[in-house]
Amino acid sequence: MQANLKYIVLIYFLPLFFFGGLRAQERDSIASVNSEFNTPQLIPVNDSLRINYIENDLVVLDTVKIDTLAAKKESFLTDNVTSTAKDYIRFDRKNNRAYLYNQSKIVYGDITIEAGLIILDNLKKEVYAFGIKDSTGAYTQRPVFTQGQNVVEPDSIRFNFDSEKALVYNSRTDQGAFKVKGEVTKRQNDSVYYMKNVKFTTSEDVDDPEYYFYARKIKMVPDKKIVTGFVNMYIADVPTPLGLPFGYFPLTEDRASGFIVPSFGDNNQRGYFLQNGGYYFAVSDYFDLATLGSYYTNGSYDFRVESNYKVRYKFNGRFNFRYEKLLNEEPGFPNYSEQSIYNITWSHSQDANANPDSRFSASVNLGSSKYYKQTINQTNSGNFLNNTMNSSVSYNKTFRGKPEVNLTVAATHQQNSNSGDINMTLPTVQASMSRIYPFEPKSGTKKGIIQNINFQYSVRGENRFKTNDSIFFKPEMFKNAISGIQHSIPINTNFKIFNHFSVSAGTSFQENWVFKTFDRSYNETTQEVEIDTSRGFDAYRTYNFNTSIGTTIYGIFNFGKDKKIQAIRHTIRPSVSYSINPAFDQFYDTYLVPGTSGVEDKLVEYSRFQGSLYGAPGNRYSSNIGFSVTNDFEAKVKPKDSLAEEPEKRKLLSNLSFSSSYDLAADTLALAPLQVRGTLPVIPSKLDINFNAALDPYALDNNNRRVDEWNINNGGSLFRLTRANVSFGYSFSDKDFTRDKDENDDETENDTYRQGGRKDDLFGKGMNYDGTFEDEEKEPETVEDDTERYHYKIPWDLRLSYTMTYNNLNRQNEISSHSLMFSGNVELSPRWSVGASSGYDLKNKGFTFTQLRFQRDLESWRMSFNWTPFGNRESWYFFIGIKASVLSDIKYDKNRERDRNL
Incomplete structure (x- = not known):
């Protein structure tokens, strides 16, 4: 009961201090006032016996005089009291009572009391408040006490002001x-x-x-x-x-520390278990900590540490550490096995306004390569198809001035979950200087080739590790580290010729410092190439030159304003480029491989910088001419709205580009394959079909190798299709067919996405510990009439993803991949929702990972069921529990884990 009953007592007894002093002649009957008593009556707070009351529209004044010499009592009330009643306010002198009837109301300061009937009994020194019955006999106008935001609604109240004790009947309150x-x-x-x-x-x-x-x-x-x-x-x-x-x-x-009650169940491989039990620490308003664990009767267990932190207007983040010791079967059985897996995730973001010149961010996801495939945690359902795990921790500092300098210190990590290979940089330090225009004018815009000359300077240093998760952070990992520093100075300029052609030209100089090189020699005894590692400083320098020229051409085809398609505009962006890359032969050596059995000796060329951080410089001179053409087709369509003045613009074909290059320095196969790509808009802003292809002008010999002969001269077509891909993604829902669309429907970065999964749920949704699915609204919409709502529409959404890849590089003539995936959700009723994620592999003729989701909102309870009906991850999970966090431990969940022997 949030309200203080002391104030209730004061309000109910305020009139008694006034009514209790009546000394007028007793009357056996009191005539009630028939008119509505809605005008507020001011009750003065003093010890005077003077009283005003209305009886038959006459004002009666008590003639008893007051002893003016008597000591005046101090009132404990600090404000005026007003009271109203719709039907009457009646005073019963015989029984020394006062009655307020029908919509009675007393106001004192910020306190308001409302009831159907209020009775003040001066003899018993008690106050009563009741509801009243309406014409149908229903009990209405229950007492309501309001002070500020606190509200108490009992059926009736009885209070004795001498003992200051109260009895409240059928009280209702929020706690x-x-x-x-x-x-x-x-x-x-x-x-x-x-x-x-x-x-x-x-x-x-x-x-x-x-x-x-x-x-x-x-x-x-x-x-x-x-x-x-x-x-x-x-x-x-x-x-x-x-x-x-x-x-x-x-x-x-407020958040409070406490135990997290585990759930009980059984597993077909690990026996009975207690799962997800632990302790929650409400450390402070900025930081919390939860320790959770599970134990199975066959000895398997897992341990998790989860923490969230946030400082408003500065930064926020989340950290998770998970470790699982998984035992399959019982020790001594033939199929017994054990493994340890772990995973660490950390996300940290800084408020953009906290420090504009300094920023720290982190997105970490690392651990055992098989973690997502072997874990028994339901929250990882949407991540088991992850092929890579990526991490990045960086600090950025900007030094204002002219020129401006930007410094970045970072650590990165990339892990292949199939092979277990890890590429890691620890650390990466990069500094860059903003562009400098040494010949720019002191005022006005830059014009011409000289004034637009600009250059930059950047330096990048890395310490890189290539390892495997089996030796991750072990001494073997650090033995093979490679380091280097790269300096880069690009110089560029741009200008226009004939007012329509944009020209850009530039050159780039790079100097690479390494601290480890590799000499190679051939051992005739072992008949193997031996690599001798040389530690120490070494360097090489490279440079190149490039230029390009391009323009934009517009073509308009008018069909008339009375036509449905009034005009079509064709935009063409042709460009020609030229680049030179010298050969740096001075950084190359050779070793001899003696021939055997009539095979001639072979002279192998190598660079000592092969295997270093930035690789070896090129030893082949190239002089390339590149060309590309990009096309855009748009239409002006007669608007559907007859009142619209301007026609609608629609894209017909976007970014249709053709590009290739020709190496002037090449002896053979100088022309590169023609690359074709584009986007076909089908539904504006909803469905775009993306396509790309590679067309090779050269023919293949009998061994399916490219030869220096045009394909058309070899009996084929002008180009040979070697690769093609078509893909699209489409999302739509019931909101697309209504006018009141929500512009904030973009999916947030949920926990599955932070761990490397997809934002959508095409690979299934992860399940939270409280039985909800990720990205689910916690509470349903409040509607007055659910039947009315679903008579017109049923909320639903659907996402589709299609891809097809054709491969004919060496006459395979095959579709290497062809699949259609979908995911959708439907609210069958205001409290019933179902969802599904699946797909079909059109090449291998089979369904992809399939997940069915069912959820029932039971008002104060939540019930959910997650089912993978077939496949090597066949499993199900059932949950029912109370929504409120204070009773979240009252739940029942049951699951059947997938068979890991498959």
Whole structure:
């Protein structure tokens, strides 16, 4: 009961200090006032016996005089009291009572009391507040006490102002997440209340809840705790076996430390288990910590540490560490095996306004390569198809000035979950200087080739590791580290010729420092190439030159304003480029491989920089001419709205490009394959079909190798299709067919996405510990009439993804991949929702990973079922539990894990 009953007593007894002093002649009957008494009556707070009341429209004044010499009593009230009643305010002098009837209301300061009937009894020194019956016999206008945001709604109140004790009947109040209804409430003092025959629940309807806890006696300290004797749980007014000899329920709305009750179940491979139990530490307002674990009777266990932190306007983040010791079967059995897997995720982001010149960010996902495939954690359902894990931790600092300098220190990690190979940089330090225009004018825009000359300088240093997760962070990992520093100075300029052609030209100089090189020699005894590692400083320098020229051409075909398609615009962006890459032969050596059995000796060329951080410089001179043409087709369409003045613009074909190059320095196969790509808009802003292809002009010999002969001269077509790909993704929902579309429907970066999965749920959704699916709204929409809502529309969404790849590089003439994936959700009713994620491999004739999701909102409860019906990950998971976080440990979940022997 959030309100202080002391204030209720004061309000109910305010008129008694006025009415109790009446000395007028008694009357056996009191005539009521028929007119509505809605005008507020001011009750002055003093010791005068003067009173104004209305009887038959006459004002009667008490003629008893006051002893002006008597000491005046000080009133404990600090404000005026006003009262109103719709039907009447009646004074009964015989019984020394006052009555306020129908929509009675008393206001004192910020306190308001409303009831159907208020009775003030001066003889017993008690005050009563009741509801009244309407014409149908229903009990209405229950007492309502309001102070600020606190509201108490009992059926009736009885209070004795001498003992300052109160009895409240059928009181209803909100305490934290609980709604409490007590048959009788006794006020002991301002902060302790005893209640009899009490129901408390998190249901919205405390009078008819779908579940509640029943206790015969409880002690309640508002905003702190409820302590009960024997308590039993009822569902739909039916008692359940769930009962406790005593109970303790915290009422604080703040986060609090406490135990997390595990769930009990059994597993077909690991036996019975206690899962997801632990302790939650509410460390501070900025940081929390949860330690969770599970134990199986065959000896398997897992341990997790989860933490969230946030400092408003500065930064926020989340850290997870998970370790699992998995034992299959029992020790001594033939199929017994064990493995240890772990995973670390950390995300940290800094508020953009915290420090504009300094920024720290982190996105870490590393651990055992097989973690997502072997884990038994339901939250990882959407990540088991991940092929890579990536991490990045970086600090960026900007030094203002002219020129501006940007410094970045980072560590990166990339891990292949299939092979276990890891590429890691620890650290990477990079500094770059902003562009400098040495010949720019002091005022005005830059014009011409000289004024647009600019250059930059950047330096990048790395320490890189190539290893495997079997030796990750072990001494063997650090032995093969390679390091280097790269300096880069690009010089560029741009200008226009003939006012229509844009020309750019530039050159780039690079100097690479390495601290480890590799000399090679051939050992005739072992007939193997031996590599001798030389440690120490070494360097090489490279440079190149490039230029390009391009323009934009517009063509418009008009068909008339009276036509449906009024005009088509064709935009062409042709460009020609030229680049020179010298051969750096001075950094190359040779070794001799002697010939045997009539085979001639072979002279092998190598560079000592092969295998270093930045690789070896090129030893082949190239002089390339590149060309490309990009096309865009748009149409002006007659608008559907007859009042619109401008026609609608629609894209017909976007970014249709053709590109290739010709190496002037090549002896053979100088022309590169023609690359074709483009986008076909089908539904504006919804469905775009992307396509790309490679066309080779050269023919193949009998061994399927490219030869220096045109394919058309070899009996074929002008070009040979060697590769092609078509793909599209499409998302739509019921909102696309209504006018009130939500512009904020973009999916957030959920935990699955942070761990390297997809934003959508085409590979299935991960399940949270409270039985919800990721990206799910916690509470359903509140509607007055659910039937009316679903008579017109049923909320749904659908996502499609299609891809096909054709391969004919060496006359395979095959479709290497061909699949269609989909994911969708449907709300069958306001509280029933179902979803599915699946796909079909059109090449291998089989379904991809399939997940079916069912969820039922049971008002105060939540029920969900996640089912993978077939495949090597066949499994299911069932959950039912209370939504409110204060009772989240009251749940039941059951699952069948996939068979790991398949």
